[in-house]
Amino acid sequence: MKAKKKSLPILYMLASKRDNLLKQYFSNHIDYSELYARKEKVIQQMEQEGAFYYAKVISQIYKEKAWQDIEKLDVxxxxxxxxxxxxxxxGGEMCDARNHSLFNRTSGSHRKTTKWYSELDRLK
Known part of the structure; x- marks a missing residue:
């Protein structure tokens, strides 16, 4: 973080309409030591804003694309x-390789992920 590398959750927070500590840090309004001292608040803001959830959903989307591409292989x-x-x-907390199923269809995570798919399809 000190090098100001931008992961997917951080990019999500920087694009947020709400002010947050990461925006302040990346725009040089606070320094690393202040950001680090308030790391619990940073994590709380990221959870509340949905940055971690967004990154998980994007990860699952690309896993599903890879899954589909694997099915097409001539092996x-x-x-x-x-x-x-x-x-x-x-990072496969929503993946069941034994049953060849990418999502646990009965979990709340699947319902949330399905909602994100709907949102992403709507944006296409």
Missing amino acids: GDKYKSALKTFICNV
Whole structure:
């Protein structure tokens, strides 16, 4: 953070209409030591604004695209399964490689993710 690298959640916060500590830091209104001293507030702002959730949804979208591309490969099921397992293990809290299912369809996370898909489809 000291180097002001911009991850997806940080970019989300910088694009927010609300003022927040990350905007203040990236616009040089506060320094790193002040930002670090208020790190709990930064995390709270990111949670309230939805930055972490947004990053998870974007990650899931790209996992699903990779999942679909794996299905198109001209290789055996054994290799497809290995690739899908690899995809699941990259932050895969919403992935079930054994059942070849990207989302746990009964979880609240899936309902929220489905809502995001709807929103993203609407924006296309």
